[in-house]
Amino acid sequence: MLLREGIVRLLEEAGFEVVAQAGDAEDLLRKAVAHRPDVAVVDVRMPPSQTDDGLRAALEIRRRMPDTAVLVLSQYVEEGYALELIAAGAERTGYLLKDRVADVDQFIDAVTRVGEGGSVLDPTVVATLLGRRRRDDPLDTLTDREREVLGLMAEGRSNQALAERLVVTERAVEKHVTSIFSKLGLHPAAEDHRRVLAVLTFLDSQ
Amino acid sequence: MTDSPFQAIIDEQAALRRVAVLVASDPDPQKVFECVCEEVGIVLGVEGTNLARFEADGTQTVLAGWSVNGTPIFPVGTGVPLEGSAAVAKVSRSGRPERVDDYSDLDGELVEMIRAAGIASSVAAPIKVAGRLWGAIVATTGTPNSYPDGTEQRLVSFTKLVAHALANADAREQLATSRARIVEAADAERRRIERNLHDGAQQRLVSLALILREAEAKLKKDPGDARLLLTGAREELTLAIDELRELARGIHPAILTDRGLRVAVEALARRAPMPVRLLDVPAVRLSQPVEEAAYYLVAEALTNAARHARADEVTVRVQQSDGQLAVEVADDGVGGGELRNGSGLCGLRDRFEALGGTLKVDSPQGDGTRVRGELPLLRGL
Numbered sequence: 001m002l003l004r005e006g007i008v009r010l011l012e013e014a015g016f017e018v019v020a021q022a023g024d025a026e027d028l029l030r031k032a033v034a035h036r037p038d039v040a041v042v043d044v045r046m047p048p049s050q051t052d053d054g055l056r057a058a059l060e061i062r063r064r065m066p067d068t069a070v071l072v073l074s075q076y077v078e079e080g081y082a083l084e085l086i087a088a089g090a091e092r093t094g095y096l097l098k099d100r101v102a103d104v105d106q107f108i109d110a111v112t113r114v115g116e117g118g119s120v121l122d123p124t125v126v127a128t129l130l131g132r133r134r135r136d137d138p139l140d141t142l143t144d145r146e147r148e149v150l151g152l153m154a155e156g157r158s159n160q161a162l163a164e165r166l167v168v169t170e171r172a173v174e175k176h177v178t179s180i181f182s183k184l185g186l187h188p189a190a191e192d193h194r195r196v197l198a199v200l201t202f203l204d205s206q
Numbered sequence: 207m208t209d210s211p212f213q214a215i216i217d218e219q220a221a222l223r224r225v226a227v228l229v230a231s232d233p234d235p236q237k238v239f240e241c242v243c244e245e246v247g248i249v250l251g252v253e254g255t256n257l258a259r260f261e262a263d264g265t266q267t268v269l270a271g272w273s274v275n276g277t278p279i280f281p282v283g284t285g286v287p288l289e290g291s292a293a294v295a296k297v298s299r300s301g302r303p304e305r306v307d308d309y310s311d312l313d314g315e316l317v318e319m320i321r322a323a324g325i326a327s328s329v330a331a332p333i334k335v336a337g338r339l340w341g342a343i344v345a346t347t348g349t350p351n352s353y354p355d356g357t358e359q360r361l362v363s364f365t366k367l368v369a370h371a372l373a374n375a376d377a378r379e380q381l382a383t384s385r386a387r388i389v390e391a392a393d394a395e396r397r398r399i400e401r402n403l404h405d406g407a408q409q410r411l412v413s414l415a416l417i418l419r420e421a422e423a424k425l426k427k428d429p430g431d432a433r434l435l436l437t438g439a440r441e442e443l444t445l446a447i448d449e450l451r452e453l454a455r456g457i458h459p460a461i462l463t464d465r466g467l468r469v470a471v472e473a474l475a476r477r478a479p480m481p482v483r484l485l486d487v488p489a490v491r492l493s494q495p496v497e498e499a500a501y502y503l504v505a506e507a508l509t510n511a512a513r514h515a516r517a518d519e520v521t522v523r524v525q526q527s528d529g530q531l532a533v534e535v536a537d538d539g540v541g542g543g544e545l546r547n548g549s550g551l552c553g554l555r556d557r558f559e560a561l562g563g564t565l566k567v568d569s570p571q572g573d574g575t576r577v578r579g580e581l582p583l584l585r586g587l
Contacts, residue, residue: 016473045460054462075453079476081468100445102440133481135519204476 007041007101014108025053034059036191037068039115042072043098044081055081059088066092069114073098077124077202085199086119091193094120094156119156119196120206126154141183154199160194221245222367223242235375235382239270242368249364250357252345254279254325259341259376262300262566263544264288266341269376279346280323283585290314293330296344305329307495308350320471326350331361335373384556386559391553394454394568410446410550414439462501466491471504471522478520479512485523487565492531496581500524505534505563506550507577514574516540529583536576551577 008018009026019035024047032040032113036204040061046054058070069092072085094114100122101107110120122204130139130151142150145166152162163170177195181188184202189195218372239257252275254273258266266288271278285404288295291312296304307327309320321330323346343365345357381492388454421435454460462470475482491497504522511517517539525532545551545567555565563581 030335051460076455076460078473080461080465080473097451099444099451102444102447128476130475135481 003010003043003098003101010101010104010107011041011065014104014111016111024048025057028054028057029060031166032065032068034195036065039069041071041111044072044078052081055085058085059138062088070092070109071111071114071120073094073101074122077128078123079125079128081202082121082125086121086197089193090119090156090200091191091195092117092119093193095125096120096122096200097124107184110153112157116195118158119193121155121196121200123155126151129193129200131152134205138184142180146176146183149197150175150180153177153180153195154203156196158191218360218364221249221364223370225371226444228374229371235379236270238371238375240272241373243270243272243278245368246343246345246361247274248538250314250345252344252347255284256280256294256344256345256346256512257341259295260284260288260339265452266294266298268317269341270335279325280344286319287314287316290316292316292320292465294341294342294344297332298339301332301334303329304330304363305353305358307353310350320346324348329353329357329361329501331358331365332364333369333372335369338377340369340373381553384559386440386555388556388560390467392555399457400451402449406449406453407446410442410449414442417442420483451530457502462497463494467497467500467524468523470497470501474501474504474508478508480517481519481523482508482557483519487524488521488526490526492526492583495561496531498573499554499561499563499579499581500531502557503533503579505536506554507537507575510551510577511535511537511539511575514543515541517574526583529580531577531583533581534576534578536574538574539570539572541569542571543567543575554579 004021008021011018016039019037020031022031024118026048027121028040028046037192040058042054042058042061044052044054046057055072058072061068061070062200064136066089070085071094073096074081075098077097082182085093085095091112099108112119130147139147139150148166149162152165157165159170160171166173178188180186184196186202187199222245225238225241225245229238232238233274243255243257247253254271256271256278257269259269260266261284265284266286267284268280268282268286269468271282272279273279284320288298291304291306291314292309293304295314295316296306305328309317309326309328325346326348327350328344329345331342332342332343333429343361345353347353347360350399417439421432421439424432424435459470460472461473468489471487473520492500506522508522511520515537517537523532523534523536525534545555551567553563557581557583558565561581563578563579565577567575567577569575
C-alpha cells in the first residue's frame, strides 16, 4: 500500500499518467481490461492469497492483452518466476527486484523499456543464471568481455544500449554477439525479445 | 552358576516377571535397560553385564550396565567403537552369540577399553527386533575362561524374551530425544533469526536514524554536507534491505509455498556451486510438511556436497509411488560422511521420522555420498 503510493508518485513525477491502481489480483485484471494501459506494474505478492497472485495476474494480462506490457516486481530473487514470465513471451515483459524502485532512474528506465516493447530482467537474476554450474560448461569458452555482453543481453539490453554501456560501436557489439551465439551453438535472433528468450533458455539448461 | 536346570528355569521365569512388571509400571526406558542388565547378571551368575545398541554409523551405544558391586564395569556411553575381536563386535558382524575366553592376547581399541575396565572374558548375545539386529547383551567376568558351555544359549534364550521390552523402551527413548532435538533446533533457529535481525537490520536502521538527524540539523547551514549524509543514508538503507531479503529467504523459501517442490528444487540446483542433475521431480503439489522435508533434504545434501564432499556433480532424484515420496541426493565426492548428532542431517532425520518416514546416509570412504529419505504422502493435510 505504502509502496504502491510511492510508485504512483514516482511515475507521475517522471511524466507517466497513472490510470488506475488495484489492491488485489482480481481488481488488477478488471482494471487492466477496462483501461488497456501501456504498462502494468505488478507486485508478485498480492491479495487474496498473498503468494504469487500478482505473477499469475501478470501472465493473464500478457495472454489476454498482448499490447499491454507488464513489469513484475518481486520481493525475492526468484529466477523461477522470472523465467516463467519471460517464457510466456519476452516482448513487453520485465521482472525486477522490488528494491530497485529505490533506484528511481533504473526503475523509470525499466518501465519505459517494457512500454516500448522491450524486455527487462533484474541483474541479480541474470547473475544467478550466469553463475550456474554446468557440465563441460560452454560458457567457459567465452571471453570475459563476451560474458559481460551475454549478461547484458540477458537483462534485455539492445545493441545500442550495449554499445553505450561498453563504450564501443554497435558494429563491435554485433561482432561479440555473433561470436557468443556461435560458441553457444545458438541461432542468431533478429529481434531483441527473441534474443532474450534464446539466451535465457540456454542459461537455464542443465 | 545355578545348581540344577530346574532351578535355572525358575530363576529365569522370576527374572522375566520382574522385567515385565517394571515395563508395565515404569515408563522410564533407562530403568528398563538397567533392570534387564541386572536380571541377566543375576540369572547367569556373572560379575557384570552391559546392554549395547548398534548404531548406523558402525559404533555402539552402551545403554546400561550392571555389576555385583553396583556400578557398571564397562562405562555407559555413546560412540563406543565396535571393531576387532571383542565378543560384542563379533556379534555385530555375525548376528550370532559369541565369546572371548581370554582378552589378554588380543588387540584393538575396543579390546583395550575392555581390558582397562578389568574384564578378562565375556559372552555376548544378539538382540533382534523384528528380524533386525538391534544390539547385544554382554556378560563379563574378571577371570579368563570362566564360562561353561551353553552360557551363550542361556543368554540368547533370555534376551529373546526381553527383546521386545527393550525395543519398546528404546523406541520411547529415541522418540523423546528426537522430540527434544526438534524443540532445540527450533529454539536455535529463533535465536539465530533474533541475532541476525538485531546485529544486522536493526543496527543499520538505528545508524540510519542518526544520519538522518544529522542531515536534518545541517540542512540550512551546510546543505552540501547534508546532501552527502543523505547519500550515505540511502546506501545504508540499501544494505538493510539486502540483509532483510537474504534473512527472509533463509527463514523460508517463498517459492516452495507458492510453486511447490519442483520449482523450488530447480532454484536450489541453479544456485549450487556444482552441476546438479534433476531426475523425475514431480510437478504436482504435495502436502506442505512433505514438500518442506523433501526440499530441506535436497538443500542440506547440496550444501554438504559442496562443503565437505568436494563433489564434481550431484544427482537429485525424487520419485512418487505407492503413497510414498522418495528423495535421493547422490554425489561423486570423497564420501566418508556420517550422521552425527547435532548435524543438519540429524535434524533432517528427526523431521523425516516425525512425519513417519526414514532418512539414511550411505557414504563409504572414497565412493560418494547418497542421502535418501522416504516419506508417506500424508492425506488431508
